Amino acid sequence: MSTPYYVSPDQIWEDKKVFVDRGIEQAKEVVVLEYNNGLLMVAENPRRTIFKISEIYDRIALASTGRVSEYEALRVAGIREAEVKGYTYYREDVTGKWLTNLYSQHMSAIAQGWDVKPLEIELLVCEVDSNPETRSQIYKITFDGTYEESEKFAVIGGRADAITEKLNETFTDGLELADALQLASRAFESIEVDESEPYEITPHTIEVSCLDATSGRRKFRRFSVEEIAEIFNHAS
Amino acid sequence: MLKPHDYGTTDFLQILKSRSPEHVADWTRLNGMQENFPHNFLEGTTVLALVYDKGVIIAGDRQATEGYQVGERRIKKVFKIDRHSAIAIAGVAGPCFETAKLFQVQVEFYEKMEGTSLSLDGQANYLSSLVRTNISLAMQGLIVLPLFAGYDLKQGKGRIFKYDVLGGRYEEDAYYAIGSGGKDARSTLKKIFHPEMNQEFALKAVIESIWDAADEDIATGGPDLIRKIFPTLTVITEEGVSDVSDETVEGMFHELVSRLEQ
Numbered sequence: 001m002s003t004p005y006y007v008s009p010d011q012i013w014e015d016k017k018v019f020v021d022r023g024i025e026q027a028k029e030v031v032v033l034e035y036n037n038g039l040l041m042v043a044e045n046p047r048r049t050i051f052k053i054s055e056i057y058d059r060i061a062l063a064s065t066g067r068v069s070e071y072e073a074l075r076v077a078g079i080r081e082a083e084v085k086g087y088t089y090y091r092e093d094v095t096g097k098w099l100t101n102l103y104s105q106h107m108s109a110i111a112q113g114w115d116v117k118p119l120e121i122e123l124l125v126c127e128v129d130s131n132p133e134t135r136s137q138i139y140k141i142t143f144d145g146t147y148e149e150s151e152k153f154a155v156i157g158g159r160a161d162a163i164t165e166k167l168n169e170t171f172t173d174g175l176e177l178a179d180a181l182q183l184a185s186r187a188f189e190s191i192e193v194d195e196s197e198p199y200e201i202t203p204h205t206i207e208v209s210c211l212d213a214t215s216g217r218r219k220f221r222r223f224s225v226e227e228i229a230e231i232f233n234h235a236s
Numbered sequence: 237m238l239k240p241h242d243y244g245t246t247d248f249l250q251i252l253k254s255r256s257p258e259h260v261a262d263w264t265r266l267n268g269m270q271e272n273f274p275h276n277f278l279e280g281t282t283v284l285a286l287v288y289d290k291g292v293i294i295a296g297d298r299q300a301t302e303g304y305q306v307g308e309r310r311i312k313k314v315f316k317i318d319r320h321s322a323i324a325i326a327g328v329a330g331p332c333f334e335t336a337k338l339f340q341v342q343v344e345f346y347e348k349m350e351g352t353s354l355s356l357d358g359q360a361n362y363l364s365s366l367v368r369t370n371i372s373l374a375m376q377g378l379i380v381l382p383l384f385a386g387y388d389l390k391q392g393k394g395r396i397f398k399y400d401v402l403g404g405r406y407e408e409d410a411y412y413a414i415g416s417g418g419k420d421a422r423s424t425l426k427k428i429f430h431p432e433m434n435q436e437f438a439l440k441a442v443i444e445s446i447w448d449a450a451d452e453d454i455a456t457g458g459p460d461l462i463r464k465i466f467p468t469l470t471v472i473t474e475e476g477v478s479d480v481s482d483e484t485v486e487g488m489f490h491e492l493v494s495r496l497e498q
Binding site: 051076081084103105 | 238239243252259337341349351
Protein backbone atom coordinates (compact mmCIF):
# COMPACT_ATOMS: atom_id res chain seq x y z
CA MET A 1 0.00 0.00 0.00
CA SER A 2 1.37 3.38 -0.97
CA THR A 3 1.63 6.09 1.65
CA PRO A 4 -0.98 8.84 1.13
CA TYR A 5 0.84 12.08 0.31
CA TYR A 6 0.58 15.02 2.63
CA VAL A 7 0.85 18.72 1.81
CA SER A 8 0.54 21.19 4.65
CA PRO A 9 -2.34 23.69 4.41
CA ASP A 10 0.24 26.47 4.81
CA GLN A 11 1.92 25.32 1.65
CA ILE A 12 -1.32 25.03 -0.32
CA TRP A 13 -2.46 28.45 0.76
CA GLU A 14 0.92 30.00 0.07
CA ASP A 15 0.96 28.50 -3.44
CA LYS A 16 -2.47 29.90 -4.19
CA LYS A 17 -1.46 33.35 -2.99
CA VAL A 18 1.65 33.35 -5.14
CA PHE A 19 -0.39 32.18 -8.11
CA VAL A 20 -2.97 34.97 -7.73
CA ASP A 21 -0.36 37.64 -6.99
CA ARG A 22 1.35 36.80 -10.25
CA GLY A 23 -1.93 37.35 -12.09
CA ILE A 24 -2.88 40.53 -10.25
CA GLU A 25 0.58 42.05 -10.72
CA GLN A 26 -0.27 42.60 -14.35
CA ALA A 27 -3.79 43.83 -13.73
CA LYS A 28 -4.46 47.47 -14.55
CA GLU A 29 -5.49 49.62 -11.62
CA VAL A 30 -8.87 51.09 -10.76
CA VAL A 31 -9.19 54.02 -8.37
CA VAL A 32 -12.39 54.86 -6.52
CA LEU A 33 -12.50 58.08 -4.53
CA GLU A 34 -15.04 60.28 -2.81
CA TYR A 35 -15.94 63.62 -4.31
CA ASN A 36 -18.49 66.19 -3.17
CA ASN A 37 -21.48 64.45 -4.81
CA GLY A 38 -20.59 60.80 -4.38
CA LEU A 39 -17.99 58.40 -5.71
CA LEU A 40 -15.75 58.79 -8.75
CA MET A 41 -14.36 55.65 -10.37
CA VAL A 42 -11.40 55.84 -12.71
CA ALA A 43 -9.63 52.97 -14.51
CA GLU A 44 -6.69 52.94 -16.87
CA ASN A 45 -8.52 51.37 -19.78
CA PRO A 46 -8.30 52.52 -23.40
CA ARG A 47 -10.97 50.03 -24.51
CA ARG A 48 -14.38 51.49 -25.27
CA THR A 49 -16.66 48.48 -24.88
CA ILE A 50 -14.91 46.19 -22.40
CA PHE A 51 -15.33 47.91 -19.09
CA LYS A 52 -13.77 47.60 -15.68
CA ILE A 53 -16.45 49.70 -14.02
CA SER A 54 -20.15 49.02 -14.35
CA GLU A 55 -23.59 49.61 -12.91
CA ILE A 56 -25.05 46.92 -10.67
CA TYR A 57 -28.14 48.49 -9.14
CA ASP A 58 -29.58 51.91 -8.31
CA ARG A 59 -26.90 53.01 -5.82
CA ILE A 60 -24.30 50.32 -6.41
CA ALA A 61 -21.46 49.99 -8.91
CA LEU A 62 -18.72 47.42 -9.35
CA ALA A 63 -15.09 48.16 -10.20
CA SER A 64 -13.01 45.12 -11.05
CA THR A 65 -9.62 44.15 -12.34
CA GLY A 66 -7.84 40.94 -13.33
CA ARG A 67 -9.20 38.29 -15.67
CA VAL A 68 -12.08 39.74 -17.70
CA SER A 69 -14.00 36.47 -18.08
CA GLU A 70 -13.92 35.90 -14.33
CA TYR A 71 -15.11 39.31 -13.18
CA GLU A 72 -17.61 39.59 -16.02
CA ALA A 73 -19.36 36.45 -14.75
CA LEU A 74 -19.50 37.94 -11.25
CA ARG A 75 -20.78 41.28 -12.57
CA VAL A 76 -23.65 39.60 -14.39
CA ALA A 77 -24.47 37.31 -11.45
CA GLY A 78 -24.49 40.35 -9.17
CA ILE A 79 -26.95 42.24 -11.36
CA ARG A 80 -29.18 39.19 -11.49
CA GLU A 81 -29.22 38.70 -7.73
CA ALA A 82 -29.75 42.41 -7.10
CA GLU A 83 -32.70 42.60 -9.50
CA VAL A 84 -34.36 39.52 -8.00
CA LYS A 85 -33.89 40.88 -4.47
CA GLY A 86 -35.13 44.36 -5.37
CA TYR A 87 -38.14 42.92 -7.17
CA THR A 88 -39.01 40.58 -4.31
CA TYR A 89 -38.67 43.15 -1.52
CA TYR A 90 -37.93 46.81 -2.16
CA ARG A 91 -35.27 48.57 -4.23
CA GLU A 92 -33.74 50.24 -1.15
CA ASP A 93 -33.13 46.81 0.39
CA VAL A 94 -30.39 46.02 -2.12
CA THR A 95 -27.21 47.18 -0.38
CA GLY A 96 -23.50 47.17 -1.04
CA LYS A 97 -22.78 45.13 2.05
CA TRP A 98 -25.19 42.41 0.95
CA LEU A 99 -23.57 42.23 -2.50
CA THR A 100 -20.10 42.23 -0.97
CA ASN A 101 -20.99 39.24 1.19
CA LEU A 102 -22.38 37.42 -1.83
CA TYR A 103 -19.16 37.94 -3.81
CA SER A 104 -17.01 37.20 -0.77
CA GLN A 105 -18.72 33.85 -0.10
CA HIS A 106 -18.37 32.83 -3.71
CA MET A 107 -14.72 33.83 -4.04
CA SER A 108 -13.81 32.21 -0.75
CA ALA A 109 -15.49 28.92 -1.76
CA ILE A 110 -13.51 28.85 -5.00
CA ALA A 111 -10.23 29.76 -3.29
CA GLN A 112 -10.70 26.84 -0.87
CA GLY A 113 -11.58 24.30 -3.54
CA TRP A 114 -8.84 21.69 -3.99
CA ASP A 115 -9.36 21.09 -7.70
CA VAL A 116 -10.05 24.63 -8.97
CA LYS A 117 -7.76 27.59 -9.42
CA PRO A 118 -8.58 30.68 -7.37
CA LEU A 119 -10.06 33.67 -9.16
CA GLU A 120 -7.40 36.10 -10.36
CA ILE A 121 -9.47 39.18 -9.70
CA GLU A 122 -9.96 42.01 -7.23
CA LEU A 123 -13.23 43.83 -6.77
CA LEU A 124 -14.47 47.12 -5.35
CA VAL A 125 -18.16 47.26 -4.49
CA CYS A 126 -19.09 50.95 -4.42
CA GLU A 127 -22.23 52.38 -2.92
CA VAL A 128 -23.66 55.84 -2.30
CA ASP A 129 -26.69 56.78 -0.24
CA SER A 130 -29.55 59.05 -1.25
CA ASN A 131 -29.03 60.82 2.03
CA PRO A 132 -26.00 63.14 1.59
CA GLU A 133 -25.26 62.92 5.32
CA THR A 134 -24.42 59.23 5.00
CA ARG A 135 -20.90 58.54 3.89
CA SER A 136 -20.43 56.46 0.77
CA GLN A 137 -19.17 52.90 1.14
CA ILE A 138 -16.31 51.15 -0.64
CA TYR A 139 -15.67 47.44 -0.07
CA LYS A 140 -12.49 45.90 -1.41
CA ILE A 141 -12.69 42.13 -2.00
CA THR A 142 -9.64 40.00 -2.77
CA PHE A 143 -9.34 36.51 -4.28
CA ASP A 144 -9.84 34.55 -1.03
CA GLY A 145 -13.04 36.38 -0.16
CA THR A 146 -11.58 38.63 2.50
CA TYR A 147 -12.96 42.11 2.33
CA GLU A 148 -12.41 45.39 4.02
CA GLU A 149 -14.32 48.63 4.15
CA SER A 150 -12.31 51.55 2.85
CA GLU A 151 -12.69 55.17 3.81
CA LYS A 152 -12.50 58.00 1.29
CA PHE A 153 -10.75 56.03 -1.45
CA ALA A 154 -9.62 52.56 -2.52
CA VAL A 155 -7.40 51.13 -5.23
CA ILE A 156 -7.19 47.68 -6.84
CA GLY A 157 -4.74 46.27 -9.38
CA GLY A 158 -1.04 45.48 -9.64
CA ARG A 159 0.38 48.72 -8.34
CA ALA A 160 -2.45 49.51 -5.95
CA ASP A 161 -0.08 50.07 -3.02
CA ALA A 162 1.95 52.72 -4.85
CA ILE A 163 -1.20 54.57 -5.90
CA THR A 164 -2.68 54.33 -2.40
CA GLU A 165 0.51 55.84 -1.03
CA LYS A 166 0.24 58.71 -3.49
CA LEU A 167 -3.44 59.28 -2.67
CA ASN A 168 -2.64 59.27 1.06
CA GLU A 169 -0.58 62.40 0.39
CA THR A 170 -2.85 64.16 -2.09
CA PHE A 171 -6.47 63.28 -1.20
CA THR A 172 -8.65 65.93 0.40
CA ASP A 173 -12.33 65.97 1.36
CA GLY A 174 -15.07 67.64 -0.68
CA LEU A 175 -13.36 67.63 -4.06
CA GLU A 176 -15.21 68.84 -7.14
CA LEU A 177 -15.73 66.15 -9.82
CA ALA A 178 -13.08 67.68 -12.11
CA ASP A 179 -10.52 67.97 -9.31
CA ALA A 180 -11.13 64.43 -8.18
CA LEU A 181 -10.54 63.20 -11.74
CA GLN A 182 -7.40 65.27 -11.96
CA LEU A 183 -6.17 63.81 -8.68
CA ALA A 184 -6.78 60.23 -9.85
CA SER A 185 -5.01 60.90 -13.16
CA ARG A 186 -1.97 62.40 -11.39
CA ALA A 187 -1.86 59.34 -9.15
CA PHE A 188 -1.82 57.06 -12.22
CA GLU A 189 0.92 59.11 -13.85
CA SER A 190 3.07 59.17 -10.73
CA ILE A 191 3.56 55.40 -10.74
CA GLU A 192 4.98 55.22 -14.24
CA VAL A 193 8.70 54.87 -13.60
CA ASP A 194 10.07 55.28 -17.09
CA GLU A 195 11.31 58.86 -16.85
CA SER A 196 12.74 59.03 -20.35
CA GLU A 197 9.26 59.05 -21.77
CA PRO A 198 6.81 61.06 -19.63
CA TYR A 199 3.48 59.30 -19.33
CA GLU A 200 0.31 61.28 -19.74
CA ILE A 201 -3.29 60.34 -19.02
CA THR A 202 -5.71 61.53 -21.72
CA PRO A 203 -9.47 61.09 -22.10
CA HIS A 204 -8.72 58.23 -24.52
CA THR A 205 -6.69 56.19 -22.07
CA ILE A 206 -9.07 56.08 -19.12
CA GLU A 207 -12.53 54.85 -18.28
CA VAL A 208 -14.48 57.18 -15.99
CA SER A 209 -17.81 56.65 -14.23
CA CYS A 210 -19.44 58.05 -11.14
CA LEU A 211 -22.14 57.34 -8.61
CA ASP A 212 -23.82 60.70 -8.19
CA ALA A 213 -25.80 60.67 -4.92
CA THR A 214 -27.73 63.77 -6.01
CA SER A 215 -29.17 62.26 -9.21
CA GLY A 216 -32.44 60.30 -9.44
CA ARG A 217 -33.01 56.64 -8.70
CA ARG A 218 -30.18 55.39 -10.89
CA LYS A 219 -27.02 57.03 -9.55
CA PHE A 220 -24.56 55.45 -11.97
CA ARG A 221 -23.23 57.42 -14.91
CA ARG A 222 -20.60 56.47 -17.48
CA PHE A 223 -18.75 59.35 -19.15
CA SER A 224 -17.96 59.37 -22.88
CA VAL A 225 -14.52 60.45 -24.19
CA GLU A 226 -15.97 63.87 -25.03
CA GLU A 227 -17.44 64.25 -21.55
CA ILE A 228 -14.15 63.23 -19.92
CA ALA A 229 -12.33 65.87 -21.97
CA GLU A 230 -14.94 68.42 -20.89
CA ILE A 231 -14.45 67.51 -17.21
CA PHE A 232 -10.67 67.86 -17.55
CA ASN A 233 -11.21 71.39 -18.88
CA HIS A 234 -12.97 72.33 -15.66
CA ALA A 235 -10.19 71.17 -13.33
CA SER A 236 -8.72 73.99 -11.28
CA MET B 237 -26.76 31.49 -4.17
CA LEU B 238 -24.44 33.23 -6.61
CA LYS B 239 -24.31 31.14 -9.78
CA PRO B 240 -21.80 32.80 -12.06
CA HIS B 241 -21.33 29.60 -14.09
CA ASP B 242 -24.82 30.11 -15.38
CA TYR B 243 -24.05 33.23 -17.40
CA GLY B 244 -27.74 33.45 -18.05
CA THR B 245 -30.19 35.36 -20.09
CA THR B 246 -31.14 39.01 -20.46
CA ASP B 247 -34.77 38.04 -19.86
CA PHE B 248 -35.56 38.96 -16.27
CA LEU B 249 -38.96 37.27 -16.32
CA GLN B 250 -37.32 33.92 -17.12
CA ILE B 251 -34.94 34.36 -14.19
CA LEU B 252 -37.79 35.28 -11.87
CA LYS B 253 -39.78 32.23 -13.02
CA SER B 254 -36.92 29.86 -12.35
CA ARG B 255 -35.64 31.51 -9.17
CA SER B 256 -38.78 32.62 -7.39
CA PRO B 257 -41.88 31.37 -9.23
CA GLU B 258 -44.02 32.51 -6.29
CA HIS B 259 -43.45 36.10 -7.40
CA VAL B 260 -44.76 35.54 -10.90
CA ALA B 261 -48.53 35.76 -11.12
CA ASP B 262 -50.08 32.55 -12.43
CA TRP B 263 -53.50 33.64 -13.60
CA THR B 264 -54.40 30.24 -15.02
CA ARG B 265 -55.22 29.19 -11.46
CA LEU B 266 -58.20 31.53 -11.61
CA ASN B 267 -60.01 29.37 -14.15
CA GLY B 268 -63.47 28.55 -12.90
CA MET B 269 -63.15 30.84 -9.92
CA GLN B 270 -64.56 33.92 -11.58
CA GLU B 271 -68.02 33.25 -10.12
CA ASN B 272 -66.67 33.84 -6.67
CA PHE B 273 -64.70 36.96 -7.49
CA PRO B 274 -65.42 39.95 -5.32
CA HIS B 275 -66.19 42.69 -7.79
CA ASN B 276 -64.44 45.52 -6.08
CA PHE B 277 -61.28 45.82 -8.13
CA LEU B 278 -59.84 49.23 -8.66
CA GLU B 279 -60.33 50.12 -12.31
CA GLY B 280 -61.52 52.80 -14.75
CA THR B 281 -59.15 55.13 -16.46
CA THR B 282 -58.25 57.49 -19.19
CA VAL B 283 -54.66 57.36 -20.38
CA LEU B 284 -53.45 58.85 -23.63
CA ALA B 285 -50.41 59.66 -25.70
CA LEU B 286 -49.85 62.29 -28.34
CA VAL B 287 -46.98 62.92 -30.76
CA TYR B 288 -45.80 66.49 -31.37
CA ASP B 289 -42.92 68.05 -33.31
CA LYS B 290 -40.17 67.41 -30.70
CA GLY B 291 -41.37 64.18 -29.09
CA VAL B 292 -44.36 62.61 -27.43
CA ILE B 293 -46.57 63.30 -24.39
CA ILE B 294 -48.04 60.49 -22.34
CA ALA B 295 -50.65 61.28 -19.71
CA GLY B 296 -53.20 59.75 -17.39
CA ASP B 297 -55.86 60.71 -14.85
CA ARG B 298 -55.38 59.88 -11.16
CA GLN B 299 -58.61 58.18 -10.15
CA ALA B 300 -59.39 54.52 -9.61
CA THR B 301 -62.94 53.30 -9.05
CA GLU B 302 -64.41 50.39 -7.15
CA GLY B 303 -67.78 49.74 -8.73
CA TYR B 304 -69.65 53.05 -8.37
CA GLN B 305 -67.28 54.42 -5.75
CA VAL B 306 -64.02 56.26 -5.90
CA GLY B 307 -61.42 53.73 -4.79
CA GLU B 308 -58.35 55.91 -4.91
CA ARG B 309 -57.83 59.56 -5.85
CA ARG B 310 -54.12 59.85 -6.40
CA ILE B 311 -53.06 56.69 -8.22
CA LYS B 312 -50.37 57.23 -10.85
CA LYS B 313 -50.87 55.39 -14.09
CA VAL B 314 -47.85 56.64 -16.01
CA PHE B 315 -44.47 55.00 -15.34
CA LYS B 316 -41.08 55.95 -16.64
CA ILE B 317 -39.42 52.93 -18.24
CA ASP B 318 -35.99 54.07 -19.41
CA ARG B 319 -34.42 57.40 -20.37
CA HIS B 320 -36.61 57.67 -23.47
CA SER B 321 -39.79 55.73 -22.83
CA ALA B 322 -42.80 55.54 -20.53
CA ILE B 323 -45.87 53.39 -20.17
CA ALA B 324 -49.44 54.15 -19.10
CA ILE B 325 -51.77 51.36 -18.10
CA ALA B 326 -55.54 50.95 -18.05
CA GLY B 327 -57.41 48.15 -16.35
CA VAL B 328 -57.50 46.35 -13.01
CA ALA B 329 -55.04 48.18 -10.75
CA GLY B 330 -53.15 45.29 -9.12
CA PRO B 331 -51.98 43.44 -12.25
CA CYS B 332 -51.46 46.81 -13.97
CA PHE B 333 -48.85 47.94 -11.46
CA GLU B 334 -47.22 44.53 -11.52
CA THR B 335 -46.95 44.62 -15.32
CA ALA B 336 -45.46 48.12 -15.27
CA LYS B 337 -42.94 47.20 -12.56
CA LEU B 338 -41.87 44.02 -14.33
CA PHE B 339 -41.53 45.84 -17.65
CA GLN B 340 -39.41 48.60 -16.12
CA VAL B 341 -37.12 46.10 -14.36
CA GLN B 342 -36.77 44.06 -17.55
CA VAL B 343 -35.74 47.02 -19.71
CA GLU B 344 -33.22 48.24 -17.14
CA PHE B 345 -31.90 44.70 -16.60
CA TYR B 346 -31.27 44.32 -20.32
CA GLU B 347 -29.46 47.67 -20.44
CA LYS B 348 -27.12 46.75 -17.59
CA MET B 349 -26.39 43.26 -18.89
CA GLU B 350 -25.72 44.36 -22.45
CA GLY B 351 -24.20 47.76 -21.72
CA THR B 352 -26.56 49.36 -24.23
CA SER B 353 -30.24 50.26 -24.03
CA LEU B 354 -32.93 48.09 -25.52
CA SER B 355 -34.28 49.67 -28.73
CA LEU B 356 -37.77 51.20 -28.64
CA ASP B 357 -39.06 48.49 -30.97
CA GLY B 358 -37.43 45.87 -28.75
CA GLN B 359 -39.20 47.32 -25.72
CA ALA B 360 -42.53 47.44 -27.57
CA ASN B 361 -42.18 43.80 -28.61
CA TYR B 362 -41.26 42.64 -25.13
CA LEU B 363 -44.35 44.42 -23.79
CA SER B 364 -46.45 42.32 -26.19
CA SER B 365 -45.32 39.17 -24.48
CA LEU B 366 -46.00 40.64 -21.03
CA VAL B 367 -49.56 41.50 -22.06
CA ARG B 368 -49.95 37.99 -23.44
CA THR B 369 -49.09 36.47 -20.06
CA ASN B 370 -52.29 38.08 -18.75
CA ILE B 371 -54.57 36.42 -21.33
CA SER B 372 -56.37 34.11 -18.92
CA LEU B 373 -56.99 37.11 -16.70
CA ALA B 374 -58.36 39.07 -19.64
CA MET B 375 -60.70 36.21 -20.54
CA GLN B 376 -62.33 36.67 -17.16
CA GLY B 377 -62.87 40.34 -17.74
CA LEU B 378 -59.88 41.51 -15.74
CA ILE B 379 -58.11 43.39 -18.45
CA VAL B 380 -54.66 44.95 -18.33
CA LEU B 381 -53.88 47.12 -21.33
CA PRO B 382 -50.84 49.31 -21.76
CA LEU B 383 -50.17 52.32 -23.90
CA PHE B 384 -46.48 52.67 -24.63
CA ALA B 385 -44.73 55.81 -25.83
CA GLY B 386 -41.14 56.76 -26.37
CA TYR B 387 -38.69 58.87 -28.28
CA ASP B 388 -36.91 56.79 -30.92
CA LEU B 389 -33.32 58.08 -31.03
CA LYS B 390 -32.65 56.32 -34.35
CA GLN B 391 -35.69 57.69 -36.15
CA GLY B 392 -35.58 61.01 -34.30
CA LYS B 393 -39.28 61.14 -33.41
CA GLY B 394 -41.86 60.27 -30.80
CA ARG B 395 -43.70 56.97 -31.27
CA ILE B 396 -46.83 55.42 -29.74
CA PHE B 397 -47.79 51.73 -29.43
CA LYS B 398 -51.15 50.35 -28.40
CA TYR B 399 -51.97 46.72 -27.60
CA ASP B 400 -54.87 44.34 -27.64
CA VAL B 401 -55.52 41.77 -24.90
CA LEU B 402 -53.91 39.01 -26.95
CA GLY B 403 -50.62 40.89 -27.04
CA GLY B 404 -51.09 42.35 -30.52
CA ARG B 405 -48.96 45.43 -30.98
CA TYR B 406 -50.07 48.32 -33.15
CA GLU B 407 -48.24 51.53 -33.80
CA GLU B 408 -50.16 54.80 -33.89
CA ASP B 409 -48.45 57.71 -35.62
CA ALA B 410 -50.40 60.60 -34.12
CA TYR B 411 -52.29 59.99 -30.88
CA TYR B 412 -54.23 57.38 -28.97
CA ALA B 413 -56.20 57.01 -25.74
CA ILE B 414 -57.39 53.93 -23.88
CA GLY B 415 -59.45 53.16 -20.80
CA SER B 416 -63.10 53.77 -20.00
CA GLY B 417 -62.76 57.41 -21.04
CA GLY B 418 -60.43 56.68 -23.93
CA LYS B 419 -63.02 57.15 -26.63
CA ASP B 420 -63.99 60.60 -25.32
CA ALA B 421 -60.38 61.67 -25.10
CA ARG B 422 -59.79 60.45 -28.67
CA SER B 423 -62.74 62.47 -29.97
CA THR B 424 -61.23 65.63 -28.54
CA LEU B 425 -57.71 64.85 -29.74
CA LYS B 426 -59.06 64.12 -33.21
CA LYS B 427 -60.45 67.66 -33.48
CA ILE B 428 -57.34 69.39 -32.13
CA PHE B 429 -54.47 67.27 -33.42
CA HIS B 430 -52.10 68.76 -35.93
CA PRO B 431 -48.87 66.99 -36.95
CA GLU B 432 -46.74 70.13 -36.62
CA MET B 433 -48.01 71.13 -33.18
CA ASN B 434 -45.45 72.33 -30.63
CA GLN B 435 -45.14 71.25 -27.01
CA GLU B 436 -47.24 74.04 -25.54
CA PHE B 437 -50.08 73.38 -27.94
CA ALA B 438 -49.80 69.62 -27.44
CA LEU B 439 -49.98 69.97 -23.64
CA LYS B 440 -53.13 72.07 -24.02
CA ALA B 441 -54.64 69.41 -26.26
CA VAL B 442 -53.90 66.75 -23.63
CA ILE B 443 -55.44 68.86 -20.84
CA GLU B 444 -58.57 69.46 -22.88
CA SER B 445 -58.98 65.80 -23.79
CA ILE B 446 -58.62 64.65 -20.17
CA TRP B 447 -61.18 67.28 -19.18
CA ASP B 448 -63.63 65.96 -21.78
CA ALA B 449 -63.01 62.35 -20.78
CA ALA B 450 -63.64 63.20 -17.12
CA ASP B 451 -66.75 65.10 -18.14
CA GLU B 452 -68.27 62.16 -20.04
CA ASP B 453 -66.90 59.15 -18.16
CA ILE B 454 -67.74 58.72 -14.47
CA ALA B 455 -64.69 56.50 -13.90
CA THR B 456 -62.20 59.13 -15.05
CA GLY B 457 -61.00 61.75 -12.62
CA GLY B 458 -60.58 65.34 -13.73
CA PRO B 459 -58.45 67.91 -11.92
CA ASP B 460 -59.15 68.00 -8.18
CA LEU B 461 -58.74 71.72 -7.48
CA ILE B 462 -59.49 71.41 -3.76
CA ARG B 463 -57.15 68.52 -2.91
CA LYS B 464 -54.68 69.71 -5.54
CA ILE B 465 -54.54 66.39 -7.35
CA PHE B 466 -53.87 66.74 -11.06
CA PRO B 467 -53.52 64.33 -13.97
CA THR B 468 -49.99 63.14 -14.72
CA LEU B 469 -48.43 64.64 -17.85
CA THR B 470 -45.09 63.24 -18.93
CA VAL B 471 -43.06 64.63 -21.82
CA ILE B 472 -40.54 62.49 -23.71
CA THR B 473 -38.03 64.19 -26.01
CA GLU B 474 -34.50 63.57 -27.22
CA GLU B 475 -33.31 64.93 -23.85
CA GLY B 476 -35.23 62.31 -21.90
CA VAL B 477 -38.38 61.78 -19.86
CA SER B 478 -39.67 64.59 -17.64
CA ASP B 479 -42.87 65.18 -15.68
CA VAL B 480 -44.78 68.41 -16.11
CA SER B 481 -45.03 70.02 -12.68
CA ASP B 482 -48.35 70.10 -10.83
CA GLU B 483 -48.25 73.91 -10.81
CA THR B 484 -48.03 74.03 -14.60
CA VAL B 485 -50.84 71.50 -14.99
CA GLU B 486 -52.97 73.43 -12.49
CA GLY B 487 -52.36 76.64 -14.41
CA MET B 488 -53.40 75.03 -17.67
CA PHE B 489 -56.62 73.68 -16.16
CA HIS B 490 -57.49 77.12 -14.76
CA GLU B 491 -56.89 78.56 -18.21
CA LEU B 492 -59.15 75.92 -19.77
CA VAL B 493 -61.89 76.53 -17.19
CA SER B 494 -61.86 80.29 -17.73
CA ARG B 495 -62.02 79.72 -21.49
CA LEU B 496 -65.01 77.38 -21.08
CA GLU B 497 -66.80 79.92 -18.87
CA GLN B 498 -66.76 82.61 -21.52
